[in-house]
Structure formats: structure tokens, C-alpha cells
Amino acid sequence: MKSDKSKSRRNFIQKLFVAGSGMALAAKTGFASENTKPMNEEPTVKRIKPLGFQWETQDPFLFCVHHEDFFPKGEENMGPPKELLKGRQIGQDFMIKDGFRMYHGQEVPGFPGHPHRGFETITVVRKGFVDHSDSQGASGRYGNGDVQWMTAGKGLQHAEMFPLIHKDKDNTMELFQIWLNLPRKNKMVEPHFKMLWGESIPDYKKDINGKNVRVEVIAGKLENHQAPAPPPNSWAADQSNELAIWNIKIEAGGKWTLPKASSGVNRSLYFYKGDQLLLDETKVPNYHAADIRGDVSVTLTAGAEDAHILVLQGKPIAEPVVQHGPFVMNTKEEIQQAFYDYQQTRFGGWPWVSPGPVHGRTKGRFAYHADGRKEEKG
Numbered sequence: 354m355k356s357d358k359s360k361s362r363r364n365f366i367q368k369l370f371v372a373g374s375g376m377a378l379a380a381k382t383g384f385a386s387e388n389t390k391p392m393n394e395e396p397t398v399k400r401i402k403p404l405g406f407q408w409e410t411q412d413p414f415l416f417c418v419h420h421e422d423f424f425p426k427g428e429e430n431m432g433p434p435k436e437l438l439k440g441r442q443i444g445q446d447f448m449i450k451d452g453f454r455m456y457h458g459q460e461v462p463g464f465p466g467h468p469h470r471g472f473e474t475i476t477v478v479r480k481g482f483v484d485h486s487d488s489q490g491a492s493g494r495y496g497n498g499d500v501q502w503m504t505a506g507k508g509l510q511h512a513e514m515f516p517l518i519h520k521d522k523d524n525t526m527e528l529f530q531i532w533l534n535l536p537r538k539n540k541m542v543e544p545h546f547k548m549l550w551g552e553s554i555p556d557y558k559k560d561i562n563g564k565n566v567r568v569e570v571i572a573g574k575l576e577n578h579q580a581p582a583p584p585p586n587s588w589a590a591d592q593s594n595e596l597a598i599w600n601i602k603i604e605a606g607g608k609w610t611l612p613k614a615s616s617g618v619n620r621s622l623y624f625y626k627g628d629q630l631l632l633d634e635t636k637v638p639n640y641h642a643a644d645i646r647g648d649v650s651v652t653l654t655a656g657a658e659d660a661h662i663l664v665l666q667g668k669p670i671a672e673p674v675v676q677h678g679p680f681v682m683n684t685k686e687e688i689q690q691a692f693y694d695y696q697q698t699r700f701g702g703w704p705w706v707s708p709g710p711v712h713g714r715t716k717g718r719f720a721y722h723a724d725g726r727k728e729e730k731g
């Protein structure tokens with residue numbers, strides 16, 4: 354007979370597929386259709402839309418999620434107190450209660466082992482820590498400004514858990530999880546994960562008329578600030594694709610001009626914190642996104658509060674996208690093959706005792722790679 358842990362893991366994977374199919378993208382071509390209007394007739398701000406839990410993105414991105422949870426002090430198992438788990442749909446807890454969600458975690462919040470194929474995940478941790486484990490035997494802990502960039506390629510399983518390391522104070526967690534598509538030619542490459550440690554991410558700073566502007570250059574280049582290299586098979590690896598991930602903070606009442614990119618570049622701004630943002634003369638309410646032209650510069654003006662904006666930009670891949678749960682391919686047949694391959698191979702299996710491993714409480718930031726490389730950051 355299979356163990357209770359095995360049954361629990363199987364049930365979790367089934368839930369993941371069902372939940373993921375709800376956000377599946379119908380087969381469609383990319384967004385690079387030619388605009389028949391003259392360029393000078395197209396407005397700078399194309400569309401403004403409210404933000405929910407899952408943020409809509411433009412090609413080459415698939416979606417983005419902004420997690421912000423105010424976890425309590427951690428117990429010995431690095432989870433919240435058991436009394437705070439009562440009344441939750443454990444295993445599928447996406448409703449905020451007492452300031453936090455457990456997501457798919459049972460005792461520790463987070464996302465236990467689950468599969469991916471055909472795209473990349475970029476996890477930008479603003480506050481708190483994430484424990485990584487995967488089917489290749491790699492592991493790590495990262496947080497407080499670190500970024501993990503993982504190429505799923507032909508398939509792997511991974512877990513990203515949110516250990517409540519602090520026993521003497523609350524454990525606030527804030528992160529962005531960004532899904533970036535892979536072009537057809539790279540969908541079946543070998544899996545790869547890379548750490549962009551916070552201290553290696555360029556910090557662009559300007560004082561403009563006494564107001565501070567800060568931009569974390571996570572991907573791409575801003576003036577003379579070049580982000581660390583992404584994984585080798587990423588769409589971002591080719592600089593001509595002009596892929597950028599920038600996290601911007603503009604002091605209340607301050608202004609900053611976002612420089613232009615090339616024609617045909619998709620660019621979205623996600624205004625996730627602050628009271629008001631102006632894009633030139635267009636008002637963007639709090640917790641809204643704006644799709645804007647990439648080939649013009651635009652002046653960003655903060656309101657009475659500091660404005661926090663995430664920028665996602667890049668040339669579109671412009672290929673058909675078929676998504677079902679954690680698999681993103683070009684055709685329905687490739688999705689069916691992904692399910693078959695996962696059922697047959699489990700993408701290498703799961704070498705960990707628990708479906709949601711967490712590392713020792715006193716362990717610092719680190720990354721142990723499948724090829725034997727070790728990074729220790731303390």
C-alpha cells in the first residue's frame with residue numbers, strides 16, 4: 354500500500370493540474386500583430402486594468418503574481434501555530450485569514466513539489482525567505498532581495514516553501530513570481546536554475562529635484578546598469594529581445610522618465626503600492642496596471658505617497674501558446690505528451706523525504722546545484 358505521504362502528494366499534484374487549467378491560455382498566436390494605425394496616432398498608454406491576485410501580462414511573459422503575507426512568529430517546524438490553521442482549506446488555502454495564506458502547504462506555507470515544462474519561473478523575493486528543492490537534487494534558501502531564475506525546459510519538479518525562520522518576531526513575506534515563456538526551440542532544453550543574489554543586482558539611484566528614485570535592475574539594462582546574466586536558454590539571454598524586469602520606487606511627489614525601447618517591444622507597468630501614479634498626464638489608480646508603448650519615453654510622477662512600480666518588458670516570442678496547469682507548450686499534442694512524460698518519469702522523481710522540504714532554521718542563504726556547485730551567502 355502507498356503511504357499517506359504518497360497519497361497526499363498525488364492529491365496535491367491533481368489539485369495543481371485542476372487549478373492550473375482554470376488559468377489556461379487558449380491556443381493563440383503571440384501579440385506581435387502589426388498595428389495598422391500610424392505610430393503617431395497610437396496613445397502612449399494603451400490600456401489600464403485593475404490588478405487581482407494573478408496579474409495579466411503580455412508576450413513574452415505568461416503571468417505574474419504578487420504575494421504579500423504577514424506570517425506570525427514561527428513554531429519549531431517553521432510553520433505558524435496550529436491554532437491559526439483552523440478554518441482553512443489546507444492544501445488549497447488562497448484566502449487571506451489572520452493576514453496570511455498557506456497556499457498549498459500543509460504545516461509550512463508555500464508550494465510543495467510540483468512539475469513544470471516549457472517555460473521559466475522568476476521568483477523575486479522582497480521580504481522573507483524561500484526554501485528551494487527540486488527533482489535534480491538541487492536545493493537552496495534565498496530571500497530579502499534575492500532572485501531565483503529557473504528554466505523548467507523539458508521538465509522538472511520543484512518545491513518553493515516559505516519557512517517562518519524567526520521565532521521571536523513576525524515573518525513578513527513579499528515576493529513576485531513571474532512566468533516567462535520559452536520559444537519553441539528551447540522548450541525541451543535541460544532544466545537549469547540560477548541565483549541572482551541581491552548584492553549582485555544593480556541598484557540605479559537618482560536624486561531628481563530633491564526626490565529619490567530607485568530602480569532594481571533584475572533583468573536587462575538601464576543606462577550603465579546591467580543586470581546579471583540570465584540562464585543561457587532564456588529569452589532574456591539574447592539582448593536584442595530587450596527583456597527587462599525593473600522594480601521602481603519613486604519618492605512621494607517625485608518624477609522619473611522611463612526611457613524608450615524599440616518599436617514592437619511590449620511593456621507593462623504594475624503600480625502595486627502608492628496612492629496615485631501619473632504616466633505623462635494619464636492617471637493610474639492604486640493597484641492597477643498599464644500597458645504602454647515601448648518606443649516612447651514616459652514620465653512617471655508619484656502622488657502623495659511613494660510609488661512602487663514593477664516593469665515587465667520584452668519583444669514578443671509571437672508563437673502559439675497552449676497552457677494546461679504547470680505545462681506551457683505550442684500545441685495540444687505537446688501538452689498531452691507532457692502529461693504522459695510526467696506520468697511515466699516524474700521528471701526524474703522526487704529525492705526528498707517530504708513533498709515540501711524546509712532547511713535548517715539556522716542555515717543561511719545558499720544554493721547547492723545539481724552539478725555539484727555550492728554557493729554559500731550566509
